[in-house]
Amino acid sequence: AIQLTQSPSSLSASVGDRVTITCRASQGISSAIAWYQLKPGKAPKLLIYDASNLESGVPSRFSGSGSGTDFTLTISSLQPEDFATYYCQQFNNYPQTFGPGTKVDIK
């Protein structure tokens, strides 16, 4: 199975900060990456698919980029509701796999 790593595993940031999370795949996966936001007790939320496509209804401060093995999720100006854990997912190969997550908390 394709392994995904994320960095950093956690970060502390302030409202208004620009935040970048990286996801690296163990082999090339074209642009078959999605990003999710998870908050405790809530339904996970799809943010980005195909590396850079913004899911409907997701604020434009979220963006994604990359192809092959290296991908990034950027939050251009962190808002209070963005403090959460973020996961990448590859859907190029069976089985789809997820990264270990990046927790974004308040500095």
Added chain:
Amino acid sequence: EVQLVESGGGLVQPGGSLRLSCAASGITFSSYWMSWVRQAPGRGLEWVANIKEDGSEKDYVDSVKGRFIISRDNAKNSLYLQMSSLRVEDTAIYYCARDFPPYCTTTSCIAPLDYWGQGTLVTVSS
């Protein structure tokens, strides 16, 4: 508004069985592949299984093959996960989710997941 509501979680002993349900509303349930995904305590997400619109195709992650069965009842807008021979390492929050349709074919679906429920907790412990 799309809603997926899981139920059926609880405490079960190793070797035991449990059946999870997911009730869907706000979507034409019978038109979509559906998945189960789990998150073990302090761990990341793991895709568990998915099932085709009509139930004729199913896929499982290797760690649950032969122990878990995914099924659906389109007349009841419901998805199920029958779990047996449960192990401590199956302890997790189990989510149901919709497979993002453009990535699904007639025989498989390896896709992003665009709608999720809030999950139900399964604890396997003696």
